[in-house]
Amino acid sequence: MKVLLTxxxxxxxxxxxxxxxxxxxxxxxxxxxGVMIGSIVLLADLIRLLDMPLRVELVQARSxxxxxTRPGPLVLNLDLLSSDVRxxxxxxxxxxxxxxxxxxxxxxxxxxxxxxxxRTAVLLRKQGRCEVPxxxxxxxxxxxxxFVVGYGxxxxxxxxxxxxxxxxxxxxxxxxxxR
Numbered sequence: 297m298k299v300l301l302t303x304x305x306x307x308x309x310x311x312x313x314x315x316x317x318x319x320x321x322x323x324x325x326x327x328x329x330g331v332m333i334g335s336i337v338l339l340a341d342l343i344r345l346l347d348m349p350l351r352v353e354l355v356q357a358r359s360x361x362x363x364x365t366r367p368g369p370l371v372l373n374l375d376l377l378s379s380d381v382r383x384x385x386x387x388x389x390x391x392x393x394x395x396x397x398x399x400x401x402x403x404x405x406x407x408x409x410x411x412x413x414x415r416t417a418v419l420l421r422k423q424g425r426c427e428v429p430x431x432x433x434x435x436x437x438x439x440x441x442x443f444v445v446g447y448g449x450x451x452x453x454x455x456x457x458x459x460x461x462x463x464x465x466x467x468x469x470x471x472x473x474x475r
Contacts, residue, residue, distance in 0.1 A: 298465065307341070335390050335419075338448055370397050386415070395426065399416050400428040415433040420438075444463050
């Protein structure tokens with residue numbers, strides 16, 4: 297495992313992102329929608345830095361299955377939304393922008409619920425992997441095309457609790473698939 301982003305680097309980027317978000321929305325009420333499960337750590341750190349009226353909601357999107365290191369078919373669940381987003385500014389927060397399909401499919405579905413606006417924020421954006429004509433509005437880091445874990449991101453339900461972001465090496469992935 298190779299550390300790509302330290303805990304300090306992550307916190308600096310999240311402070312920067314929070315500043316950009318606060319500047320854009322000023323004191324307008326905001327509904328932040330986190331994409332489960334990977335965005336939970338980012339979501340928790342981000343909302344603590346936003347001094348503004350906000351609601352927090354969750355949706356579920358899953359494209360990685362068990363031991364896979366490449367995304368499969370995307371499964372979305374918006375049933376976790378507990379409040380109405382109609383006429384509210386919405387910020388969709390995800391852990392990683394890989395191929396872009398998660399945001400590409402979630403944004404129109406959220407838009408059907410009638411929000412005043414939808415913007416997107418991701419902690420990580422993989423270089424050279426985008427397959428859709430959309431880019432996140434707020435990005436913590438651009439990273440190389442590697443399978444990353446930590447700070448909410450997992451491999452086979454492991455490593456989410458790491459306080460840093462690391463790239464798994466091929467030998468580590470093979471070892472995990474043998475379990």
